Amino acid sequence: MRGGKISRREFLGVARSAAIAGIVAAGIVGGIAGYVGGSSAAPPRTITTTTTVAGAAQTVTETRTVTQTVTGAAEPLRVGYVYVGPVGDYGWSYAHDMGRRWADAHFGLPVKSFYRESVPEAEVGSAIETLIDEGAKLIFTTSFGYMDATAEYAAKYPDRYFVHISGYRSGAAGNAPENMSAAFAEFYQLYYLNGLAAGAVTETGVVGYVGAYPIPEVVRHINAFVLGANYAYKKRTGKNIKAHVTWIFSWYAPAEARKAAIALIEEKSCDVLAFTEDTPSVLQVAEEYWKKGRRVWSFSHYSDMREYGPNAHLTGQIVNWGPIYLDFYRMVATNSWISVDIWTRIGDYMPYRWRRPVEQSTAGRPEGTVYLAPLNPVIPSEWQILIKQRYEEMKELLFEPFSVEGNLGEPIRDQNGEVRIRAGERADHDMLWNMDWLVEYIEEPLPRA
Structure with a gap:
């Protein structure tokens, strides 16, 4: 983080x-034994055996040399x-x-x-x-x-x-x-899909985000979420989404996350909340509002959190680091170490990483290292279809959120109106890794050190 x-x-x-x-597959057969074999050949030992042969006039003594293997743990x-x-x-x-x-x-x-x-x-x-x-x-x-x-x-x-x-x-x-x-x-791809779900169900046209720290990782997740929400909401209503972000400056702060979530609902009229805080607190707040008769939605984050918001849970981003x-x-076990820098996205580490037809989409099922939480049936069917389509396309990078296509054909602009991504462009690794600007639909400025 x-x-x-x-x-x-x-x-x-x-x-x-x-x-x-x-590389791992190539080296595993020969290398594993060297690391964990724990066995060695003992010196040859002379073993004398006595064998009685039926009908023979005398007992036959046989001497043979064998090699025994002593196996350690x-x-x-x-x-x-x-x-x-x-x-x-x-x-x-x-x-x-x-x-x-x-x-x-x-x-x-x-x-x-x-x-x-x-x-x-x-x-x-x-x-x-x-x-x-x-x-x-x-x-x-x-x-x-x-x-x-x-x-x-x-x-x-x-x-x-x-x-x-x-x-x-x-x-x-x-x-x-x-x-x-x-x-x-x-997670930025999954956050965009969460945004599509948010824009498909919001009634106020206002979404919120409880952010941990204003660093590139969190900023790109916020931007992806808001771009997805704007895509769906504007497609539905012709109006731009409005988004609010509250920073709590902590990774693990359930009380602060709870307070921020309530303020976004009560003071900003947000009815869908995403977050980067390492507990289900925001989802729990949304569920509490459901019990009071007010529809507020939220998501899973890193793990499947549905049990904390059975009504309020829309979908979410889940990881398997395993x-x-x-x-x-x-x-390490095969002595085949090479230094690497890897960045996994939708499709990586899946047994079958290629795009499937929408009706066969694996969206909402555990697979790979990052995947989408189950979709709440409250999401209208036409938006569930689009979410599944985009999920499948992203396996092969046929669609990327940070593109004009991900913003209803419009260039992606920051809060100052500067065009950051034009037609025919996509955010590459460096732009994503260094993202220090917020998209134009977000009300609050990005805090600066």
Whole structure:
């Protein structure tokens, strides 16, 4: 997660992720035994056996030499994780811990993983040290603010492997040691689909967003959500959507998220709320309004949160970090490590990543590393069809939210009216990774440091 000045680098796309899987598959058969075999051949031993042959005049003594193999216990791969929040937040850190468990379960070999939770970004170094003391060979650090310390410890411990989540430093990028990689599971496409759902159901024409920090990751998610909402609402009514953003300056702050959500509903007339805060608090507020007879909608975030808002839940963005983690487990276990920078989107790590017909769409089903939560039947059928169509098209990048096509054929402008994306253009990796502007439909300016 996720802030600070971002350096530009070449857009790696989804092909890099596919390359990793190929490298891993090629090396796994020969390498696994070397890491966890734990067996050795004992010196030859002379074994004397006595055999009685029926009908023979005497007992026959036979001497033979055999080689016995003594097998030791397999050595488990030891993997450490550092989380910025509690594993029970039901959001960011919870999703990472579910990914850890998924990777452990699918590795197929002995593995021992352990974690440190609720680690402030300034204290990640000491957490890494404790994981190394426990013998961790592979370490995942899962918050943007952990990035520089992760690079520092990668340099300090060249015999260990490090993966930083949501940052931009890696050996592959040339700005960190070769034993450090970067990875992220990206949501902007799913936020656009959430926006389509929001624009399809809003009655006030006003949507809200509870934001954590005004950094590029959150900004692009807000922009994607609002672009989707404007597309659907304007298609329905001919009017532009109005969007409000409240910043709480925290990743894990359920009380602040709750307060912000209520204010957006009561003071701004928002009836659909998205958020980047690592608990179901905003969805719970929406559900409370339903019980009071007022329709307010919200979403899942990182995990399936439907139980917290059975009426208010529209859809949402869900992540499975497990396949990403599993690739790194395999690289370390097979001694086939290469530093990579991967950024997964809709379609990546799916068994069948290609577009399907709308009637066969997998939207709303668990698959890959990022996927859409189930669609609430309240979303009108014509918009469910479009959401499924876009979901399928995005598997092959046939459609991208940050394009004129994603904005009803109009150029995408910022709050100052400056055109940011013109006809024939799409936001590339650098624009998305460095996004520091809000689209014109948002009322509040972006906070500046």
